[in-house]
Amino acid sequence: xxxxxxxxxxxxxxxxxxxxxxxxxxxxxxxxxxxxxxxxxxxxxxxxxxxxxxxxxxxxxxxxxxxxxxxxxxxxxxxxxxxxxxxxxxxxxxxxxxxxxxxxxxxxxxxxxxxxxxxxxxxxxxxxxxxxxxxxxxxxxxxxxxxxxxxxxxxxxxxxxxxxxxxxxxxxxxxxxxxxxxxxxxxxxxxxxxxxxxxxxxxxxxxxxxxxxxxxxxxxxxxxxxxxxxxxxxxxxxxxxxxxxxxxxxxxxxxxxxxxxxxxxxxxxxxxxxxxxxxxxxxxxxxxxxxxxxxxxxxxxxxxxxxxxxxxxxxxxxxxxxxxxxxxxxxxxxxxxxxxxxxxxxxxxxxxxxxxxxxxxxx
Amino acid sequence: xxxxxxxxxxxxxxxxxxxxxxxxxxxxxxxxxxxxxxxxxxxxxxxxxxxxxxxxxxxxxxxxxxxxxxxxxxxxxxxxxxxxxxxxxxxxxxxxxxxxxxxxxxxxxxxxxxxxxxxxxxxxxxxxxxxxxxxxxxxxxxxxxxxxxxxxxxxxxxxxxxxxxxxxxxxxxxxxxxxxxxxxxxxxxxxxxxxxxxxxxxxxxxxxxxxxxxxxxxxxxxxxxxxxxxxxxxxxxxxxxxxxxxxxxxxxxxxxxxxxxxxxxxxxxxxxxxxxxxxxxxxxxxxxxxxxxxxxxxxxxxxxxxxxxxxxxxxxxxxxxxxxxxxxxxxxxxxxxxxxxxxxxxxxxxxxxxxxxxxxxxx
Numbered sequence: 202x203x204x205x206x207x208x209x210x211x212x213x214x215x216x217x218x219x220x221x222x223x224x225x226x227x228x229x230x231x232x233x234x235x236x237x238x239x240x241x242x243x244x245x246x247x248x249x250x251x252x253x254x255x256x257x258x259x260x261x262x263x264x265x266x267x268x269x270x271x272x273x274x275x276x277x278x279x280x281x282x283x284x285x286x287x288x289x290x291x292x293x294x295x296x297x298x299x300x301x302x303x304x305x306x307x308x309x310x311x312x313x314x315x316x317x318x319x320x321x322x323x324x325x326x327x328x329x330x331x332x333x334x335x336x337x338x339x340x341x342x343x344x345x346x347x348x349x350x351x352x353x354x355x356x357x358x359x360x361x362x363x364x365x366x367x368x369x370x371x372x373x374x375x376x377x378x379x380x381x382x383x384x385x386x387x388x389x390x391x392x393x394x395x396x397x398x399x400x401x402x403x404x405x406x407x408x409x410x411x412x413x414x415x416x417x418x419x420x421x422x423x424x425x426x427x428x429x430x431x432x433x434x435x436x437x438x439x440x441x442x443x444x445x446x447x448x449x450x451x452x453x454x455x456x457x458x459x460x461x462x463x464x465x466x467x468x469x470x471x472x473x474x475x476x477x478x479x480x481x482x483x484x485x486x487x488x489x490x491x492x493x494x495x496x497x498x499x500x501x502x503x504x505x506x507x508x509x510x511x512x513x514x515x516x517x518x519x520x521x522x523x524x525x526x527x528x529x530x531x532x533x534x535x536x537x538x539x540x541x542x543x544x545x546x547x548x549x550x551x552x553x554x555x556x557x558x559x560x561x562x563x564x
Numbered sequence: 565x566x567x568x569x570x571x572x573x574x575x576x577x578x579x580x581x582x583x584x585x586x587x588x589x590x591x592x593x594x595x596x597x598x599x600x601x602x603x604x605x606x607x608x609x610x611x612x613x614x615x616x617x618x619x620x621x622x623x624x625x626x627x628x629x630x631x632x633x634x635x636x637x638x639x640x641x642x643x644x645x646x647x648x649x650x651x652x653x654x655x656x657x658x659x660x661x662x663x664x665x666x667x668x669x670x671x672x673x674x675x676x677x678x679x680x681x682x683x684x685x686x687x688x689x690x691x692x693x694x695x696x697x698x699x700x701x702x703x704x705x706x707x708x709x710x711x712x713x714x715x716x717x718x719x720x721x722x723x724x725x726x727x728x729x730x731x732x733x734x735x736x737x738x739x740x741x742x743x744x745x746x747x748x749x750x751x752x753x754x755x756x757x758x759x760x761x762x763x764x765x766x767x768x769x770x771x772x773x774x775x776x777x778x779x780x781x782x783x784x785x786x787x788x789x790x791x792x793x794x795x796x797x798x799x800x801x802x803x804x805x806x807x808x809x810x811x812x813x814x815x816x817x818x819x820x821x822x823x824x825x826x827x828x829x830x831x832x833x834x835x836x837x838x839x840x841x842x843x844x845x846x847x848x849x850x851x852x853x854x855x856x857x858x859x860x861x862x863x864x865x866x867x868x869x870x871x872x873x874x875x876x877x878x879x880x881x882x883x884x885x886x887x888x889x890x891x892x893x894x895x896x897x898x899x900x901x902x903x904x905x906x907x908x909x910x911x912x913x914x915x916x917x918x919x920x921x922x923x924x925x926x927x
Contacts, residue, residue, distance in 0.1 A: 205568055304738060347657070377665060388755070393569070427712045435649060445906075526890050542812040
């Protein structure tokens with residue numbers, strides 16, 4: 202199997218209401234059944250009228266752009282300086298929600314198509330019905346990515362092709378069954394298309410010829426299948442944003458207990474981490490012995506039945522004035538945050554009678 | 565410009581010490597000057613002997629694998645369950661450091677080449693010297709990515725081609741100068757190559773013909789240019805890992821002051837965020853008035869000269885026992901963590917004389 206990747210020249214300017222299928226069929230009379238069209242999302246957006254008027258420059262332009270960005274944003278994923286990485290309403294994670302000011306008048310911004318899979322299906326259907334062509338369609342756009350410099354083109358919408366080629370279950374020549382190998386072939390096809398398209402020379406469509414593997418008669422599930430749900434994503438937030446969530450979580454720490462008996466090594470790590478920050482001489486005692494714990498539980502009001510162990514903290518054995526107790530309380534919360542960093546919930550409880558300047562954390 | 569993407573069949577098994585240049589030249593006698601070879605990193609690793617022996621199964625295999633992974637890891641980026649996303653010594657961020665158990669005997673693991681750019685240069689030089697072929701070489705591998713399901717092939721090493729095609733400064737037909745548009749063309753070429761290679765059918769090399777744009781006579785800077793330095797990356801850590809850093813930072817919060825006068829709105833947000841977690845009736849007073857602040861500063865021992873404003877916290881006006889002060893101290897630290905989540909450092913100070921059950925945060 203060899204592939205050909207061919208540019209479609211001569212499409213020219215695209216305006217709202219233009220018939221993209223006719224423009225492409227006319228510019229590429231050499232199209233054949235089985236070809237895959239890789240169509241830059243911008244001309245789809247333009248033909249669908251996904252444009253907004255903005256001032257050409259000045260603070261008014263920045264304000265208008267910020268408003269447009271907010272409207273296109275489902276949630277902010279990361280921000281630094283003027284950069285905003287956001288998740289769009291489609292679920293794509295992109296800088297500035299894919300809003301683009303290139304290849305358009307200075308007074309307009311181009312938004313992503315409302316539903317790129319639907320756009321791909323509509324273009325495919327129009328080419329079939331009105332031009333007798335049975336092709337697959339990919340709507341592509343340019344995205345950055347974490348960890349690697351430079352941008353690549355990926356698929357926003359697909360019709361007539363599976364987004365993913367699933368190799369799981371195939372057996373290699375050494376007898377190993379493949380795991381985890383689902384190739385995002387439409388992203389690779391979009392990338393291949395980009396190689397013959399230009400950024401400034403008006404080649405908004407590429408044709409991939411000879412790629413049969415995942416062609417399908419129906420439109421298929423679309424590029425939506427490539428959107429990973431953010432709850433399943435290990436990188437659903439920027440590092441700075443996630444760190445701020447951790448600080449906010451430390452501020453709000455609820456009382457809780459560990460679902461399983463806590464790992465003593467994790468408790469030791471938390472104590473070691475916090476020791477440089479707390480008042481010198483603060484004493485940490487980890488109670489794991491069942492008898493000692495039960496005696497403690499009996500003496501401490503509000504002891505949670507589910508707690509498997511406890512930490513007793515004692516303020517430094519110097520004369521403790523009222524503000525010393527306030528500082529000690531802050532140190533107790535420092536330890537609770539360090540425990541939470543180890544994944545360990547805790548509950549703050551008063552000490553048993555007769556042990557002032559002491560606090561109990563049930564775990 | 566059209567591209568052809570062609571598979572190279574018949575390379576067969578590759579073993580340590582094999583002459584890859586000879587194997588490729590013999591399998592693809594149709595290679596021409598100007599072609600780009602996309603070579604799966606695995607056969608490069610095998611020919612370079614980057615294999616380690618491991619038990620075929622059982623806990624011994626898992627232990628051996630973990631040891632190999634640790635050796636290949638520069639830092640752990642994210643972990644969930646058995647998944648480890650790490651940065652390799654090359655700087656690549658990959659699941660399991662790119663260690664692979666497919667297309668190899670069950671008792672061996674394949675590591676990434678030590679220096680894929682050097683491997684690409686060596687293969688290119690051998691093809692030129694011994695086979696009279698002037699080609700560019702990309703060493704490719706398969707990677708996952710945040711936010712999108714499915715894997716794509718990218719470049720680990722390159723010789724004879726710029727990794728990036730920089731469009732910055734080009735002017736589009738509408739007169740807009742392009743910004744931020746640096747295309748990672750070698751990643752797109754690697755992806756295009758993957759489309760004709762198989763995972764299990766022993767096509768480890770693809771040839772891209774007709775791509776002239778960034779060809780260069782020297783080897784060029786290599787794929788190293790694609791590695792983004794982690795300090796510049798908005799996603800240098802997994803969300804859970806970065807959240808844990810935030811919790812650990814809350815545990816360790818040092819005393820500090822804001823480099824510029826703090827935004828009152830940020831302080832209000834911090835107070836609002838923390839209020840549900842602190843004892844009901846706790847009173848927060850933000851001191852911004854210069855005269856009031858200077859009076860406070862004069863009365864509070866240890867007031868930092870750089871502090872621009874202060875927050876006074878008062879415990880609920882109920883009889884406060886010693887443990888009530890400890891709880892109040894924990895609440896003060898909750899507010900400090902909430903302020904830190906807003907980017908605001910603070911310093912914990914004792915109250916002015918005669919105001920017990922009170923604490924001062926200088927900002």
